[in-house]
Amino acid sequence: MLLGQSLALSAILFSIGVAGVLIRRNAIVLFMCIELMLNAVNLAFVALAQVHGLNGQVIVFFVMTVAAAEAAVGLAIILATFRHTESVDLNNINLLKG
């Protein structure tokens, strides 16, 4: 059933996503790392759906919907801030600092 192996792969992919969020400054790459983490969580849900029943696969549906909505709104925010600062570097996006 490959349960343990899938959970371990999911853990590795999630860790890579967290590392990506910490070491990059490009806002778009940051969003990609968030998508990577969501994918890792989906893999854990699908792996456990083999044991726990098909509800896990239904949850994956909702996670995908939320991820798509998040990507659309997030990229729109990046577009809006790019017009102000001409950059997607997080060090230059400091308008909210007091």
Add this chain to the structure above:
Amino acid sequence: MSEAVFYFFAVVAILSALLCILQRNPISAALWLVSTMFCLAAIYVLLNAPFIAAIQVLVYAGAVMVLFLFVIMLLNLGRARSDLRGFAFWMLALLVVGVLAARLLPLINYTPERLTLEYSRSEMLANPDLVFPAGRAGIEATQAQGVVGAVAQPLFESYLVPFEITSILLLVAIVGAVVLAKRRI
């Protein structure tokens, strides 16, 4: 056989994910992420979820990543300077990843039998079909109704309200994206 296929796709997925977070060019990063998502779709097929695999390719590798590439090309970020953070953040990342991996990697020892044993806390009842009747029911539903029907039935019965709320979420996201991205409404 299926284990060998799984390990092949798992290694490719991990390498693509690493390349994704280390590539300087955002477009290469996006394409490596697409590679990771394709590998995950293949793994979903191995995990008896072919419908989720199809949705993964359509929605993630198709729609979401096209959105990312579209924005990258719209903003003309193809030749960006290196945007890796400094030494302190690398140490922080190593620390966080180390803690996460140390806590989560022992999951590789889990089999359905061990999960059942820990859940039921007694040797006598450690039968996966008894402890998790939904798992057996899911396999039977897949055989009876097909791959799509077996996932659609809980989606439209016990998860009907979350499903409808999801449609409101998508509407809000569409309106929000238009409002944010448009210069003047």
